[in-house]
Structures are given as C-alpha cells and as structure tokens.
Amino acid sequence: MKKLINDPRYIVEEMVEGYVKAHPNHIKQLPENDRALVTARETREGKVGVLIGGGSGHEPGFMGYVGDGMADGVAVGNIFASPSPDPILEVTKAIDKGAGVVYLYGNYAGDVMNFGMAAEMADLEEDIQVGTALASDDVASAPKEEKEKRRGIAGEFFIYKAAGAAADFGYNLDDVVRVAKKANENTRSMGVGLSPCSLPQTGEPSFEIGDDEMEIGLGHHGEPGIEKGPIESADKVADRLVHDILADIEINSGDKVAVLVNGLGSTPRMELYIVYRRVEQILREKGIEIYRSYVGDYITSLEMGGCSVTLMKLDEELERAIDHPVDCPMFVQK
Known part of the structure; x- marks a missing residue:
C-alpha cells in the first residue's frame, strides 16, 4: 500500500517532530525523552x-488530546505498541503538580505492563501518587460476564473527556479516578471493519477480508471480530452495532447519552454521517435522548476502513464533564 513516508524505522520520530512543530502553542517535547510530550501551557499547582498514551497509528489519538480540559501529557509508543515505562515516567514527573497523576489507557497487555511499571517507579523513585483507569468499552472483545477482559477502543475518548474535566474541576486524585472509571463503566462501543490497514515497516495488510465482506467486532489493531459476512447497507450495520450495545448496557427511554460515530482512518465523513443518521433514528424511536454527538476520526487505525459506534450513558456528573470546554490541537469544544 502506498504511503507518504521516509525511512519506516523513523516514522514515529518524524511524526512527533512534525506534530510538535505544527502545534507549538499546545504541546512540547520533553528533552529527557522524545516520546514524552506535555502541554505547552502552564497548569495550576494542586491540579x-x-x-x-498508547501506540502510534491511532491519530488523532493520543497526542491530539493533550490540551486545556483534557490530558496534560502523553507517552507515545511505536505503531500499535505500548510506550515503554521511560516516557511515561518522564511525563508523570513533568505534569505532577503535587496532587498526583492519573493514568488513562486501553486494556491491552503491553499497556497494562508498562504503565504499571511506570506507576511503581513514580511511587518508589519520585514519591508521586498515581491512580489508574482502564478503558474497556469494546463489547465484541469479551462476553459481558468477563468484561474486565475487554479492550479499549473509541470509547477512550469519552474517558479522557470525563477525567480531564474532573481534574479541571479541582477533584482530588481518587475522585478523578472514580469519574474516569464511571465513564468507562457507562460506555460501550461496537465496530465494523471493511478494509485492512498496513504497517509502514511491512506494507502488508493487517488482516484478510474480501472485497465484498465486512467484519463485525474487528479490533483497532486488526484483532479478529465476532462475525464475518457479506457487506450490508449502512442502516443494517448501524442497526447491528446499536443492538449489540443496547443488549450489553441498560439504557432506557428518558435516559441521556453521548454518541460517537468514529471513523477508523479511511472512511469518508459522508458515510459516517449516514451511519449517525440511522443511530439517531434508533435512539429516538426508543425514547433515548442524544445529549451530545461526535462524528469523525477520533481514534483511528492508520488507513483502516470501517467505523465504530460508541454510547456513553450520562448522569448529571457525566453531563457536566462532557459539557466542559476543551482546547486541544485535534479537538476543540466551546
């Protein structure tokens, strides 16, 4: 597959360099580690x-969500791979304002291991208290009775949003973690894959799928889904994704939700809005109120084709968090 790159060995370094140069008013690179990025704006003491953090290839995740109202720093990994503990620790030291640091990341073995190691190092070597909240919103990745095994996909965006707002509100570490975990507990996602991406180092497709096929429940790194079959209309795909989400979480008539229809990298917005149109119809027919909606590329997988639907059930606290203003390079909400 064709790509606009130089040497594949340096693709992440060159991307980070370009990103920092493009957004100098939002983000800066720490001299101690070129994979450690923090907000360029001063944050208050006691916050x-x-x-x-996570692997590269998911842009605008994760660098794009460092800024006012969301994250204070990000650790960048190789493509589809966890960052090592070193940049995580450097970011931790840089953004600690005396109130501790919360780690937010997807439920993947490499991330769990490396962020866990960094948390131990922060505690033992730097006397910085760290709290952790994992994203595990992917309905397809494990049954409901084993939801602790589920991976994080596009719902991570809502968890960043909720935790960033809570930190801005002046919540202490335990309460920021609590809000992040509440956001995760109330968030469900389901995706469909239409075409693979290819890793720059190999140029090979990340999975095999026929020109006339789709895969329900495909993971963001090409992990197998739960069902492969002939491609169907946007309405039928939306029906399936929303059905599986609502079968997994109790959302009733009169409840409010935030909705995200997320592109995986190569799906045109035209198609994402067609999917959103059907999602809105389904929820309206069920008496479920869409409090806020987001449509676009929020957590991608290089040039993968397809999309995911995410619903977050809201209460008053999560409503306030979702309303909070944000100013990041890749996401602005007033």
Missing part, C-alpha cells in the same frame, strides 16, 4: 495531572 491532578492527566496522562494518556
């Missing part, structure tokens, strides 16, 4: 630091 809980919010640290996010």
